[in-house]
Amino acid sequence: MPGQQPQSTPPKSRIPVTTPAPVRRDRLLTLLDDIGNPSGPRPVTVVSGPAGSGKTTLLAAWAADRSPARLAWLTLDDRDNDATTFWSAIWDALGDNGPATPADIAAAIGHSGVPVHLILDEADRLRDEDVLTGLETLLRQTPDNLRLVLAARTPPNLHLSRLRLEGRLLEIGLPELAFTHTEAAELFALHEVELSPDQIDEALHRTDGWPAGLRLIAMSMSDETADDRAMADYLSEEVLSAHPAHVRQFLRATSICELVSAELATALTGQADAGEILDRLDRANALVTRTTEPGGWYRYHPALRTVLLAELDRRQPLVRTNLHQIAAEWFRDAGLPLAALTHAVAADQPGLIEDLAGSCGLRLILSGHSAELHTLLNQRPVTSSAAALAAAAAALDLSDLPAADLYLSTVERDTPLHATLVQQRALLAGQAVDDAAPDPTGDDDVDTLALLNQANALIGRGDHTRAESVVQRAQKLAISNGLDNAILRCLVQLASIAGARGELSQMDTQAANAIAYATDRGWERSVPCLPAYTMRAALAYLRLDSGAARKFVTAAREMLPPKAIPPAALATLALDAIIAFDDDPPSEAAAEMVRDRWRRLTAAAMAPQLFAYVALAAQRIALTSGLIDWAVEVAQRVENDLTDTAEHFYVQAALQAHRSKPIPARKLLVPVLSGDARVAAATTPIDSWLLEAVLLSRMDDYHRAHGAIAKALALAEPLSALRPFRAAGPPVRDLLVKGAGRFGKLDRFASNALAALPAPRTGPVDQLTSREHDLLIELPSMRTTEEIADSMFVSVNTVKTHLRGIYRKLGVNHRRDAVAVARERGLL
Numbered sequence: 001m002p003g004q005q006p007q008s009t010p011p012k013s014r015i016p017v018t019t020p021a022p023v024r025r026d027r028l029l030t031l032l033d034d035i036g037n038p039s040g041p042r043p044v045t046v047v048s049g050p051a052g053s054g055k056t057t058l059l060a061a062w063a064a065d066r067s068p069a070r071l072a073w074l075t076l077d078d079r080d081n082d083a084t085t086f087w088s089a090i091w092d093a094l095g096d097n098g099p100a101t102p103a104d105i106a107a108a109i110g111h112s113g114v115p116v117h118l119i120l121d122e123a124d125r126l127r128d129e130d131v132l133t134g135l136e137t138l139l140r141q142t143p144d145n146l147r148l149v150l151a152a153r154t155p156p157n158l159h160l161s162r163l164r165l166e167g168r169l170l171e172i173g174l175p176e177l178a179f180t181h182t183e184a185a186e187l188f189a190l191h192e193v194e195l196s197p198d199q200i201d202e203a204l205h206r207t208d209g210w211p212a213g214l215r216l217i218a219m220s221m222s223d224e225t226a227d228d229r230a231m232a233d234y235l236s237e238e239v240l241s242a243h244p245a246h247v248r249q250f251l252r253a254t255s256i257c258e259l260v261s262a263e264l265a266t267a268l269t270g271q272a273d274a275g276e277i278l279d280r281l282d283r284a285n286a287l288v289t290r291t292t293e294p295g296g297w298y299r300y301h302p303a304l305r306t307v308l309l310a311e312l313d314r315r316q317p318l319v320r321t322n323l324h325q326i327a328a329e330w331f332r333d334a335g336l337p338l339a340a341l342t343h344a345v346a347a348d349q350p351g352l353i354e355d356l357a358g359s360c361g362l363r364l365i366l367s368g369h370s371a372e373l374h375t376l377l378n379q380r381p382v383t384s385s386a387a388a389l390a391a392a393a394a395a396l397d398l399s400d401l402p403a404a405d406l407y408l409s410t411v412e413r414d415t416p417l418h419a420t421l422v423q424q425r426a427l428l429a430g431q432a433v434d435d436a437a438p439d440p441t442g443d444d445d446v447d448t449l450a451l452l453n454q455a456n457a458l459i460g461r462g463d464h465t466r467a468e469s470v471v472q473r474a475q476k477l478a479i480s481n482g483l484d485n486a487i488l489r490c491l492v493q494l495a496s497i498a499g500a501r502g503e504l505s506q507m508d509t510q511a512a513n514a515i516a517y518a519t520d521r522g523w524e525r526s527v528p529c530l531p532a533y534t535m536r537a538a539l540a541y542l543r544l545d546s547g548a549a550r551k552f553v554t555a556a557r558e559m560l561p562p563k564a565i566p567p568a569a570l571a572t573l574a575l576d577a578i579i580a581f582d583d584d585p586p587s588e589a590a591a592e593m594v595r596d597r598w599r600r601l602t603a604a605a606m607a608p609q610l611f612a613y614v615a616l617a618a619q620r621i622a623l624t625s626g627l628i629d630w631a632v633e634v635a636q637r638v639e640n641d642l643t644d645t646a647e648h649f650y651v652q653a654a655l656q657a658h659r660s661k662p663i664p665a666r667k668l669l670v671p672v673l674s675g676d677a678r679v680a681a682a683t684t685p686i687d688s689w690l691l692e693a694v695l696l697s698r699m700d701d702y703h704r705a706h707g708a709i710a711k712a713l714a715l716a717e718p719l720s721a722l723r724p725f726r727a728a729g730p731p732v733r734d735l736l737v738k739g740a741g742r743f744g745k746l747d748r749f750a751s752n753a754l755a756a757l758p759a760p761r762t763g764p765v766d767q768l769t770s771r772e773h774d775l776l777i778e779l780p781s782m783r784t785t786e787e788i789a790d791s792m793f794v795s796v797n798t799v800k801t802h803l804r805g806i807y808r809k810l811g812v813n814h815r816r817d818a819v820a821v822a823r824e825r826g827l828l
Contacts (some may be wrong), residue, residue, distance in 0.1 A: 012075045013093040022057045023186045042800045043142040044147045045170040050285040051238035052212020053177040055151045070116040081128035094585045102138040110143030117147045124152035140776035148736045178209030191218035211301045232307045255308035259297045267330045354387040361390025362445040368485035370397035380764040385411045415443045420450045430567035430602045449478045500609040502682030511535045530559040534572045544722040568606040578617045591625040603641035612680035646677040648683045663694040686715045706739045717749040725753040733757040775802045
């Protein structure tokens with residue numbers, strides 16, 4: 001039947017009208033069109049999903065939008081389990097009369113020559129063998145002009161494997177039907193519910209994107225017909241009511257676990273056929289899904305699990321505790337300590353909790369489960385020494401020093417783990433610690449943590465060679481024991497060591513690798529990643545990549561521990577303020593923020609290289625802002641904490657230069673420029689040569705100033721370090737302009753540095769005519785006047801005329817001077 005259905009169409013043959021207005025799901029409509037299939041739309045489509053997954057709504061929208069020449073919709077019921085009734089209903093839906101056999105219907109559709117869509121909704125109601133056999137005949141003999149669409153909660157009892165193998169079957173299931181963030185946002189907007197992106201994400205997590213669940217949440221939040229019991233009633237009526245009593249009891253008992261396997265389900269229920277029950281529930285789209293985890297694990301939909309737990313407590317209020325104890329012992333015996341500890345806490349089993357925490361706590365921390373362990377052990381008093389040490393280790397890993405101190409005060413003090421944790425606590429507090437190699441204990445977990453702490457102590461003292469060796473030993477132990485979180489910490493430490501050595505590109509690569517490693521495990525926003533983001537932000541800032549610098553430092557700032565920020569992590573806040581100062585027009589408020597965060601830093605609590613980088617940036621901002629007392633304060637702290645380093649000499653020289661005392665300033669720079677002074681920050685020699693160049697230019701010694709600029713370029717080029725040139729200000733720009741074309745292999749980087757420096761304010765650039773400006777662009781090249789004339793399709797005399805105009809307007813007499821002045825004025 002063409003286009004639309006007449007009013008006389010039987011109800012079961014009408015396209016359902018959905019209310020309220022559904023969310024438009026263009027991605028699924030496009031998927032149903034199957035245009036991307038190389039051989040054209042597949043003849044058979046199966047749309048399957050649990051109740052409330054939006055199957056009928058989707059197909060109704062698709063039928064309305066994609067109306068073919070003939071459209072037949074049939075909502076099936078139990079009466080269609082009679083072959084005569086079923087095929088007659090299809091024939092009636094097609095709007096024709098004739099023999100009601102699958103072969104005849106296929107032939108009639110094929111002979112019509114017009115596209116036909118036949119949609120069979122609730123196809124899982126078909127159970128009669130004759131009906132299913134006939135339908136399989138139609139599936140195998142689909143005419144080229146027929147699209148057959150089957151919608152069902154459970155995939156229909158048909159032999160579809162051959163169609164799948166032949167590439168003639170399109171399948172759309174629960175993963176595709178689940179709402180995306182955008183679709184969920186539109187749904188809440190339709191119900192006039194305003195939610196933040198994070199709140200929408202929470203709703204998606206709570207429902208797994210299940211359309212009915214999201215709609216019920218939206219209705220309850222908009223004070224419509226749904227209330228707090230709406231979802232429970234819907235699940236009970238539409239999902240749970242279809243199961244026999246023993247399956248519902250099975251679901252209730254196993255719902256105490258987030259993941260359940262056949263063996264665990266048997267232990268919880270005593271039912272030997274637990275594996276078969278779970279498999280049937282998965283196949284039936286009953287909101288029970290087999291996961292990709294090895295070992296045959298199943299996951300209950302969050303909303304279903306909530307309803308089942310409530311039902312368990314209502315029907316058997318004293319059973320849940322016993323079930324948790326069974327689960328705890330099962331997980332313990334299966335070698336899954338975190339799940340075992342979770343259920344032991346729920347079962348309130350003190351002995352089991354302390355045994356698990358004491359024997360497996362440190363392994364859980366080094367594997368990346370500090371937060372879960374910390375939360376679990378805070379739910380009840382910890383009495384055994386072993387468990388208290390594990391609780392202290394978890395607290396330290398999260399930088400919760402008060403909690404760690406509380407636990408450490410109750411434990412035996414003469415143990416290797418206690419000594420290691422005391423050292424870790426001192427490092428977090430910024431206190432000096434012994435960096436001697438710890439004695440091996442034979443416990444790989446304790447030894448790994450001890451090595452990680454020793455490496456941090458060595459990095460703080462600037463002993464990079466020993467630190468690298470220690471990290472490599474810790475990394476080997478961590479890899480052999482599968483301690484993913486410890487491996488991540490080793491990767492971050494190696495990046496820190498590369499940065500401390502001045503190998504900034506390698507630092508950036510290793511920090512990126514650490515973040516990628518963490519991202520693969522869902523830890524990209526965890527505290528161990530904080531230094532990696534800070535390092536990447538610092539290098540982006542050095543390279544004048546403001547967008548990347550802001551992105552990385554923002555990510556790092558968001559990872560700072562909420563309770564107590566370790567002194568070393570305060571450098572992240574300082575860098576954040578420095579980036580903000582340079583990104584925005586300099587302001588007194590921005591400078592004060594940098595000063596405040598600088599004053600919170602403690603040199604003893606961080607690597608000297610990190611302290612040096614922040615100190616030099618802080619003094620530059622102080623001098624730029626006219627805060628001389630602060631600049632002097634920075635110099636005094638550098639003198640105390642980095643005595644006789646290149647940084648010590650540089651900050652003193654910068655002060656003398658600011659006071660217009662070039663000779664004392666240059667004398668202070670001598671140990672740095674000669675290479676005699678120990679360098680903490682890789683950029684200090686660059687800054688020193690640039691300051692030397694500026695001082696020489698003030699003395700009109702342009703030849704040696706050019707040499708100093710060349711030295712700075714040579715040091716900066718391997719690092720792509722453009723920030724020092726911008727920080728040095730207009731005098732360096734003038735020297736780069738004057739030296740253009742005379743830096744040899746560094747000319748390209750010199751041009752990049754010049755382009756990164758703000759051009760001085762000039763008068764209107766339209767003083768030159770357009771032809772003169774076109775010619776000006778050609779002047780830095782090595783081409784002759786004749787070659788330029790050819791490229792511009794003008795005569796040599798015309799070029800010479802334009803040249804005279806350019807020279808006159810720029811106030812010069814030679815081509816080279818014209819290029820220099822044009823660059824100085826920002827015309828090139």
